[in-house]
Amino acid sequence: MSEDTVRVVSDATCTFCGCVCDDMVLTVDLQQHKITKSQNACVLGKAWFKEHSIEERPFALIGGREASTEEGIEAAAQILVNARFPIIYGLSDTTCEAQRVAVAIADMIGGNLDTTTSVCHGPSGIAFQGVGESTATLGEIKNRADLVIFWGGNPAEAHPRLFTRYAVTAKGMHVPQGRKDRTVVLVDVRRTASTPVADIFLQVKPRSDFEVLWALRALVKGKRVDPSIEQRTGISLAVLEDLVARMKSCQFGALLFGMGLTMNRGRHFNAGALLALATDLNEFTHFVAAPVRGHGNVTGADNVVSWQTGYPFGVNFSRGFPRFGPGEFTTVDVLSRGDADAAMIIASDPASNFPQPAIEHLKRIPVITLDPKTTITSQLAQVAFTTSTYGINTPGTVYRMDNVPITLRPAFESPYPGDEQILTGIRTRVHELLGGNRLPVDTSAASL
């Protein structure tokens, strides 16, 4: 095979999950527009790279009719400009460059802006606002952590390289033997593929994470905990005391938590209890905590929306400035109440996983989608763009789950435009139609 038909891309990045591993060696068949080999990728990454070949699809569909990207941009701009309560949602599987344009459009039209954070680690974001967080980049955990506790997640199946590249078997400066130098604890409501990795497994009763965390906080602070904690949580006081002794005596501890904690009874109270526990432990040793994030650039979405508006998700611009309202401006709530009269969904498929009332409302309003694939949401869209895939075809920036920004190295070109390109086209056209940013009816009446 010659250079013309095969390309090898080193140090490429996998954007499938929040681990954002940037050590991929991709072998690309340029004739077939396919990645034939993805060295260093985990099983999920291999599937991600294998799946993304170029399919023959129309550049855009408008009302089910094939159209050009330009026609799609015109139709999308008209929908957004004519809506009174337009919402923009998704954004966790696209580049920061595209996310920045999406927020700009929301600001320009006075719309509502939300990301998939509101249905995954949104509670962690709210907990962070309440109690703060002691955290670290994954490299500190790799180099120093001698105690790693996974809570409410199954990395073996959801984030395989969290174990191998960053936190369990990874060898680091102060833990040169990797796995042998660490104690690994797993806390979950059931046994999973991750369980065998752990030295200690705490099987908590469903819906009792908060109680376990609060008991741990009490023990860390030297307070008495009643042995009846075992009936409530399934974990004996002796086991909790042993864990506390380990947490206080380790050199560098890490608590990594998943959606088993945040999308469970207690939600942001659970996340807040865990973050507070890590903070408390800093009286005794160095302890960090971090949410294990799902989508490849959901962390970038949090960052972009925060630096542009001050708030991480669930932002509304209708009064001429950003307002934060989880429960009010989060997309599930906006749709379930029937508030939105148009929606632009970027790199996400809410129609496949939102509650039924929200999906029903999506069916009633004009929807614009940007996605490389046909999705349930794109099938109910008035305007459905076909896009190239970030990381595989499109360059740009993504943020790893620990807020480390990484530049993408695309493997091969796609005939389809990227999200940023389409969104920039929409922004330009909306700007023309509105003659600049839309001003609220009476800015002097704007109140908090």
Next chain:
Amino acid sequence: MAKMLRIVNGRVYDPANGLDGTVRDVCILDGRIVADVPREARTVDARGMVVMPGGVDIHCHIAGSKVNLARKLQPEDHRRDPHLRTRFTRSGTGGTVPSTFATGYRYAALGYTTAMEAAVSPLGARHALEELHDTPVIDKGFFILMGNNVLLFQLLQEGRHEEFRQALAWWLNAAKAYAPKLVSPGADEMWKGGRNANITRLDEKIGPFDLTPRKVIDAFIGSANDLGLPHPVHIHCNNLGHTGNYETTLETMRIAGDRRAHITHIQFHSYGAVAAKSGDNPTSRATDISEYINTHPNISADVGAIMFGRSTSMTADAPLAYMLRKFGGRKWVSADTELESGCGIIPFTYQDRSYTNALQWAIGLELFLRSSDPWRMVFSTDHPNGGSFMSYPKLIRLLMDSEFRKQEMAKVNQAALDNSGLRECQDRELSLYEIAIITRAGPARLLGLTAKGHLGVGADADVTIYEENADKEQMFAAPRYVIKDGELIIEDLEFRTDHAGRVLHVAPEYDAGIEQTLRPFFEDYYTVQFNNYAVDPSYLHSHQVIPTAPQPTGTFSRAGA
């Protein structure tokens, strides 16, 4: 057609060119100050107004991962301070840590046209650049945190000084940074690797390294000077905020010998202890610190004044933030960056009744008033640590108006004033000429920005025009005109157009062979591939490389002298 402008009838304060309120024309052509423009050029009548170069903030925290964590942390701070969009400017939110757009517009609305983000971990450089790209109007750059860099520590302890210097140059290029910054050298290593310990003496061993803060500071001062960086190493001394820390500060300055060094937010490093007294209330040692700087022209400093009210403490000095947590910290963030830095964030309120806060306030003012060379003791509040940049107009009034200062002094903890030297210098009032030095000409010169901070021919056409007003707070809070790169951004107090500003950075030469030293370390210990680490130029957008000029030793000369 060329863009031309002539500002007439204004009193021009341009200390770098010796102009102290002289009425003369300022002419602008294509973004630069020129000697003259044709008669058809547009005229701005500045009668009754003061014309100054655009403000230059030498040290603030406005972009990057720690700033964004502090933003995310405080919805309650944004909620009460909305920043509305206009037809052509973006909306945002304010508070002590404003959103990026609000930051740019609000700096511009105070007449500032350049600001330096003072603490970015190299691993987070891309993030800082992305935020700076969304920070409109002003020119900007950032300093990279090097004082707890494990790889550089290893090179130093092995005595590999040439490789250390090459690595420093490589890092400045890789991050697209403006200057190296040291924050409590060694402290974050002790924090992360020593179960939250700190380092308190300059001759203390840094954890596992055969190295002391003194050796680290000495090496950076030397290498930064050897590389001829436009701004020398920017030092946040060890022991920030601790009673008795002025001795560490003096000792740090002595390490420099006659080489250039910049000591930042020195107010936080000028605390004494009451001899033989129990308790650890600090006292002012502004006299000793001022005396040293007044007599050592190789040293410069920015004050880092504190202003009463809300602030956000954000620092790469992680042990410090943890200590502050004891003083009313409702929520605390710590964020370690692998192999490079630590970081701590605490929302904080300075209270005039508090002994410590009132003393800090007094020391900040004292340092300005005791300085005999305003070119080397320049303006800052370490935004938002000592207070928001939005409080600059009030701080200027405190310096210019002794009556107002006395009124404010009457409101604060009097025991603190007794232990400061502020009453001794309470009659001094800074002039507009001196204000122009400490807020523009001085910081620009210390940064080595030869086209900024003055209005001579060839300078960047960054100009601010204030209406004269006896109330200096009002005067500096709302310039009538702000011109950036020759564009009238603000006219009659209102934004007339948007503007992007550019990134200022350095690109010192280095031997590419240093990568052979760096690469194996990255492969073993970083979680980002070496080939993906350096920031590529696509993140710079509009930018300018400020040249380096090697000079073994040097001093800051006084202008106009």
